Amino acid sequence: MQGELSDVAALQITEMNLQPEQALMKARLHPVGVCAHVVQVRPACTIRRRISMRKTSSRCVPNLVVWLSLTVCALAPIAAPGAEPARVVLLTGADPIQPAALVQIRAIRSVLEASSPRGAEVFLDAIDGFRFGAENIAPEFLALLQKKYRAQRIDLVIVLGKPAADFALANHARIWPGVPVLLSSVPQEWFTGRLLPTDFAYLPFRIDAAQTLAVAERLQPDAHRLIVVGGVTEVDTSMVDRVVKAAATRPHWTDVAAWIGLPPSELQARLSALDRHTAVVYTTTYRDRLGHRYFPVKLVAPMAHASRAPIYAWYSTYVNAGITAGAMYDLEENGRLTGDAARAILHNGGNLSGLLFQPLLARCTADVSQIERYGLSTSALPPDCILVNAPRSMFREYRAAILSLSSVLVIQAITILALLAQRRSRRLAEADATARRGELARAARFATVGELSASIAHEVGQPLSAILSNAEAAELLVGAAHLDHNELQEILSDMKRDALRANEVVQRLRMLLQKQTVSFHTITLDEVIESTLSLIKPEATRRGIVLDVDLKAFGGEVLADEVQLQQVLLNLSLNGMDAMADTESAHRILSISTVLLPEGVEFTVTDRGSGFGHVLSDTLFEPFYTTKPHGMGLGLSIVRSIVEAHQGRVSAAPGGRGGSVFSIWLPRITPVRPRFASTASSGSRTLQIRPVMTSGTADGSRKSSS
Structure with missing residues (x-):
C-alpha cells in the first residue's frame, strides 16, 4: 500500500x-x-x-x-516497505467510553492486531458529537488533527458514527490527503444525495425499526398502543421519527405517541401509569429538554424498573439492562465486521475497488426474565430468537447434549426392540425347523425300519419258531408215560427267553418309531451301540455281511438322546451295507468301533464298498445328495443335523482298503484322562458276527434261537 x-x-x-x-x-x-x-x-x-x-x-x-x-x-529513513505495522486512525463520533462505541472500538482493535504478526498501530480520536454537536468544535478539532498527523504516515482512517462522518467528509483531504477512509455505524439515510470521494468506502448500516415492531406484535398481539421514547438531539429525534414512520405503515398500531426529551423522573412516572396493552420502544436519549446529557444505555434500567409495559429496542448494548425484546443489532459484531473490512483494505494496498463488505443484520433477542415479568410467552417468538437470562435448567444448558443422548437412547431402544423381535422370530423359526427336522428324522426312521423289515421279521419270527418248537416238545413230554420234570423246566426257560427276545425287538421298534420329544440325558455310548446291534445283526446276516464290532469307550458318558443316536448308527450301518452290495462275499465286512478321547467319545463305521470317489466329503452331507439309484439323499443330512444338535462333529474319509470311513465325535460330560493301560483288559469288548444259516428241526426236538 x-x-x-x-x-x-x-x-x-x-x-x-x-x-x-x-x-x-x-x-x-x-x-x-x-x-x-x-x-x-x-x-x-x-x-x-x-x-x-x-x-x-x-x-x-x-x-x-x-x-x-x-x-x-x-x-528520510531508509526502510523496506511493510517493515512497520499498519497505522490506522479510528475517529469516533461518540464518547469512546460510551458502551455502544466501546464495544466496537475493542472489536476493531482485536481484529486489526490479529491481522498480521506485526499487528496494527491504532490512533483513537473522538468528537462526541452526539451529545455536544460537532459543528461547534470542528475548526479547533481540525487544527488539532492537522498538527497531530502532519508528519505521520497513515494507512487507513476508520470513521464511526454520523458526526465523525460529517467531519471526515469535509476535512479528510486537509488532514489525511490520499488516505482511504472507511465509514461504519453511519445510518443508510446519510448517504442519500451525497457523492462520496473515490477514496471513501462504507459498511452498510441500515436500522429497520419495523423488525422490532414485528417482535412486539408477536409478544403482545392485543396491544395496539405504541409509545416511542427519545431525546432532543438530532440523532434522537431522527430515531424517533424512524419508529413513528414504521408504525404508520403497520395496521396493528392504532395509537402512536412520541415522548421526546422527557427528564428521567417524568419519564418514569409516565411509564408506571401504563398497562400491558401498551408497547414502548426506546431509541436513544443523548440529551433531554432540560439540557441534561446521558449515555442512552444508562436510562434503560430505571425505565424498565418503573414501566408497567414491555420496552423494546434494537441496540444490543441495551440487553441485560431491562429491555424485553427486539430485533437487535449487535454492535460488537459490527465492530468485527468493520475490522474485517479494514483488514481487507490494508491487504489490498489501500485500493478500494473490488471490495465487498458484509452488512450487519438484526437478530431477534429476548430477555426471558422480562417476558415472564410481564406475563408474556416465549412461544410467540420466532424459533431462531435468542433467549437471554433464561432460568437455569438442565435442558436449556445442555440442550444439544440431551437431544443427542435422547436420540442415541431412542435409536438403542429401537435397535433392542428390533433385535428382540428378530430373536423371537429366529427362535420360532428354529423351533419350527427343529420340529420339521424331527418329523423328517422320524420319517427317515420309518424308511430305515422299512429297509430292515425282512430282517426284523426274521428276528421276531426266529424266537417265535423256537417257542413253537419248544411248545410241541413240551406236549410230547407231557404225554409220555414218565414225565421228566427237569427237561420240562428247561423247555419252559427256553420259551421264556425266546419270548423276551421277541418282545425286546418289538419294544425297540416301538421306541424307534413312536413320536416323542427330544430328551437329552446321560447315556453310555457303548450301551446304546450294543442295544442297536440287535436291529443291525439280522440285516447283516441276511445280506451276508460280517459285523466287526470293537467297543473301547467303556465309561464314556455323553449327554444325548438315545433314539437319535440309534438312528445315526442305523443310517450309517445301512449306508455301509448298501455300499457293499457289489463287493465280493469274502470282503463284506462292516466295522463298528468306539474309542475314548480326552475330551469326548468317537465311534466309527467303516465299510469296504465302492467308496465315494472324488466327491468332497462335505457334499455327502448336503440334503438330497445321493449316489444310490433310488435314494432320497436325506440319510446323511439327518445324521449331520443330529450330531450337530449334540454339539458333535461328523466327517467322512476314504477307507484304507477301499470303501468309506464315517467318524462321529461327541463331547463327554466329564472329560478325564483315558486309561489306556487298562482299556484292553477291562473296557474292551470285541465281537465278530458271521452270517449263519439256521432252520427249524423236523423231528420237533427242542431248539434254541440264540
Missing part, C-alpha cells in the same frame, strides 16, 4: 499537479516512495523542455520542487 501511494505522490510531482508545500507534505507522508521515483522528475522536465522549445512555452517543474524532493529523500 505504501508503495502504491508513493507512486501516486511521485506521479503528481512529475505531472506538476501539486504546489511545492503540498509536495513536501506528500514526501513526508511517503518518503520511501518519493525517493524511489525522484529519478523520474528530471527526465520529465527534459521532455517538457524539448516540447516547449517547439511550442515556445515552458511547462517544466521549478528547480525548487526538485530540490525539496531530493532534500526529503536524503533526510
Whole structure:
C-alpha cells in the first residue's frame, strides 16, 4: 500500500499537479516512495523542455520542487516497505467510553492486531458529537488533527458514527490527503444525495425499526398502543421519527405517541401509569429538554424498573439492562465486521475497488426474565430468537447434549426392540425347523425300519419258531408215560427267553418309531451301540455281511438322546451295507468301533464298498445328495443335523482298503484322562458276527434261537 501511494505522490510531482508545500507534505507522508521515483522528475522536465522549445512555452517543474524532493529523500529513513505495522486512525463520533462505541472500538482493535504478526498501530480520536454537536468544535478539532498527523504516515482512517462522518467528509483531504477512509455505524439515510470521494468506502448500516415492531406484535398481539421514547438531539429525534414512520405503515398500531426529551423522573412516572396493552420502544436519549446529557444505555434500567409495559429496542448494548425484546443489532459484531473490512483494505494496498463488505443484520433477542415479568410467552417468538437470562435448567444448558443422548437412547431402544423381535422370530423359526427336522428324522426312521423289515421279521419270527418248537416238545413230554420234570423246566426257560427276545425287538421298534420329544440325558455310548446291534445283526446276516464290532469307550458318558443316536448308527450301518452290495462275499465286512478321547467319545463305521470317489466329503452331507439309484439323499443330512444338535462333529474319509470311513465325535460330560493301560483288559469288548444259516428241526426236538 505504501508503495502504491508513493507512486501516486511521485506521479503528481512529475505531472506538476501539486504546489511545492503540498509536495513536501506528500514526501513526508511517503518518503520511501518519493525517493524511489525522484529519478523520474528530471527526465520529465527534459521532455517538457524539448516540447516547449517547439511550442515556445515552458511547462517544466521549478528547480525548487526538485530540490525539496531530493532534500526529503536524503533526510528520510531508509526502510523496506511493510517493515512497520499498519497505522490506522479510528475517529469516533461518540464518547469512546460510551458502551455502544466501546464495544466496537475493542472489536476493531482485536481484529486489526490479529491481522498480521506485526499487528496494527491504532490512533483513537473522538468528537462526541452526539451529545455536544460537532459543528461547534470542528475548526479547533481540525487544527488539532492537522498538527497531530502532519508528519505521520497513515494507512487507513476508520470513521464511526454520523458526526465523525460529517467531519471526515469535509476535512479528510486537509488532514489525511490520499488516505482511504472507511465509514461504519453511519445510518443508510446519510448517504442519500451525497457523492462520496473515490477514496471513501462504507459498511452498510441500515436500522429497520419495523423488525422490532414485528417482535412486539408477536409478544403482545392485543396491544395496539405504541409509545416511542427519545431525546432532543438530532440523532434522537431522527430515531424517533424512524419508529413513528414504521408504525404508520403497520395496521396493528392504532395509537402512536412520541415522548421526546422527557427528564428521567417524568419519564418514569409516565411509564408506571401504563398497562400491558401498551408497547414502548426506546431509541436513544443523548440529551433531554432540560439540557441534561446521558449515555442512552444508562436510562434503560430505571425505565424498565418503573414501566408497567414491555420496552423494546434494537441496540444490543441495551440487553441485560431491562429491555424485553427486539430485533437487535449487535454492535460488537459490527465492530468485527468493520475490522474485517479494514483488514481487507490494508491487504489490498489501500485500493478500494473490488471490495465487498458484509452488512450487519438484526437478530431477534429476548430477555426471558422480562417476558415472564410481564406475563408474556416465549412461544410467540420466532424459533431462531435468542433467549437471554433464561432460568437455569438442565435442558436449556445442555440442550444439544440431551437431544443427542435422547436420540442415541431412542435409536438403542429401537435397535433392542428390533433385535428382540428378530430373536423371537429366529427362535420360532428354529423351533419350527427343529420340529420339521424331527418329523423328517422320524420319517427317515420309518424308511430305515422299512429297509430292515425282512430282517426284523426274521428276528421276531426266529424266537417265535423256537417257542413253537419248544411248545410241541413240551406236549410230547407231557404225554409220555414218565414225565421228566427237569427237561420240562428247561423247555419252559427256553420259551421264556425266546419270548423276551421277541418282545425286546418289538419294544425297540416301538421306541424307534413312536413320536416323542427330544430328551437329552446321560447315556453310555457303548450301551446304546450294543442295544442297536440287535436291529443291525439280522440285516447283516441276511445280506451276508460280517459285523466287526470293537467297543473301547467303556465309561464314556455323553449327554444325548438315545433314539437319535440309534438312528445315526442305523443310517450309517445301512449306508455301509448298501455300499457293499457289489463287493465280493469274502470282503463284506462292516466295522463298528468306539474309542475314548480326552475330551469326548468317537465311534466309527467303516465299510469296504465302492467308496465315494472324488466327491468332497462335505457334499455327502448336503440334503438330497445321493449316489444310490433310488435314494432320497436325506440319510446323511439327518445324521449331520443330529450330531450337530449334540454339539458333535461328523466327517467322512476314504477307507484304507477301499470303501468309506464315517467318524462321529461327541463331547463327554466329564472329560478325564483315558486309561489306556487298562482299556484292553477291562473296557474292551470285541465281537465278530458271521452270517449263519439256521432252520427249524423236523423231528420237533427242542431248539434254541440264540
